[in-house]
Amino acid sequence: MKHISLIFVFLLISSGLSGTGIKAGVARKAITPDPVSIWMGGYAARTKPASGVIHDIWAKAIVIENSKGGHFVIVTTDLLSISHQISEEVAEKIINKFGIKRSELLLTCSHNHSGPVILPSYFEFTPNELQTVARYAQKLTDDIFDVVCNAWSDLKPAKLSSGHGNAAFGKNRRAESIKIRPEDHDVPVLAISAPDGKLRAVLFGYACHNTTLTGSNYEICGDYAGFAQIELEKRYDGITAMFFQGCGADIDPSPRGTIAHAQQHGLTIAEAVSGVLSGEMKQIDDPIRSGYRVIDLEFQPADIEYYNEEILSQDKYRQRRAKLILEAYNKGWDMSRIQYPVQAVRFGNDLTFIGLGGEVVVDYALFIKNEYPGQNLFIAGYSNEVMLYIPTVRILNEGGYEPYSSMIYKGFPAPLKNNVEQKVKNAVISVLKDIGIRTRK
Ligand SMILES: [Zn+2]
Structure with missing residues (x-):
């Protein structure tokens, strides 16, 4: 003993x-x-x-x-x-x-x-x-x-x-x-x-x-x-x-x-x-538990005519963005969405x-x-x-650099749709659930 x-x-x-x-x-x-x-x-x-x-x-x-x-x-x-x-x-x-x-x-x-x-x-x-x-x-x-x-x-x-x-x-x-x-x-x-x-x-x-x-x-x-x-x-x-x-x-x-x-x-x-x-x-x-999810974020729809006009713009950043989008369009690329990764790693309950x-x-x-x-x-x-800014609905409604003008500099077709906020929040909730953490609601 x-x-x-x-x-x-x-x-x-x-x-x-x-x-x-x-x-x-x-x-x-x-x-x-x-x-x-x-x-x-x-x-x-x-x-x-x-x-x-x-x-x-x-x-x-x-x-x-x-x-x-x-x-x-x-x-x-x-x-x-x-x-x-x-x-x-x-x-x-x-x-x-x-x-x-x-x-x-x-x-x-x-x-x-x-x-x-x-x-x-x-x-x-x-x-x-x-x-x-x-x-x-x-x-x-x-x-x-x-x-x-x-x-x-x-x-x-x-x-x-x-x-x-x-x-x-x-x-x-x-x-x-x-x-x-x-x-x-x-x-x-x-x-x-x-x-x-x-x-x-x-x-x-x-x-x-x-x-x-x-x-x-x-x-x-x-x-x-x-x-x-x-x-x-x-x-x-x-x-x-x-x-x-x-x-x-x-x-x-x-x-x-x-x-x-x-x-x-x-x-x-x-x-x-x-x-x-x-x-x-x-x-x-x-x-150690970990989860990783990739979701799609959608851009607001934009007509190809818009870029045909934008390419004639005096603004070099708009001109360049339009060139990139038209090239992508001609290659048949899908420009309606972008992939977005969400990850969580948990140590015990600590x-x-x-x-x-x-x-x-x-x-x-x-x-x-x-x-x-x-x-x-x-x-x-x-x-x-x-890849780009991830705004909320509030920030999309307010406008400004992060949800709008940055998209021109970075060469994206249009601002993200308003559903970005719910999609990202849902992805976070799901990835945390994957590793055993539930929201209080
Ligand atoms: Zn930045």
């Missing part, structure tokens, strides 16, 4: 020592363009390629594996967007090599407006410039795959813990005449530590455009998210700090315009993350990560938080693919 209880005590202690059966691996790779003279993404007004580097930009990965073979692989990048092609190619390579499910891989970006162009949507590039963009995109695809492979080789017993901080510099950027101005100041933090408690990596998010630096900046930089990562890597020796963008499509940093502002906001986020790391954090356990494609306005994050009170939610926009 005495013998059995000793074994029992030993098991309890050893499970405490080794954490929860969770392993984690971390890796990073600089993705600073070399040579640097590539066009930068995010501002249509830029007139020339990049001419310098303020600091390196990165692809970083965490691989988490639980004892039952479940995985969560998250890649963060200091980039404006992730294209459909890069996302598909990277996912296929990772799935083939490691045998994980698509739902276990989350590709994100910081929506950095001071990094290289991934898709040449705004610009009329020369053939040489197009080649530079295509070469960078191919190297990026390889780099993201490499960084995941390296994180996989780094798998070792780990402890996960989480908490939430706060930062207030993200301000609603819609026209001042608009009265409803929601914001989300949450700074979710996931810490990855060795079993002895030593911090190995920290993953944190914020819902705010990474646009402190404007179109007058021609030097590669990670903006406030880049400065936040650098600051945290300075404060905690040997760690990898990783940023994901929240639903910050209608939020801008304030103030903005200078490198000093970007550093200041980076410091604010780093302070918020440090505050969480030094406080009481929630332990995160197995199992933490749920939601990844929404595109530039998601803040209303969605606030809706999800309200619908699932008491859940520890990490909500990322700009996940798996960044």
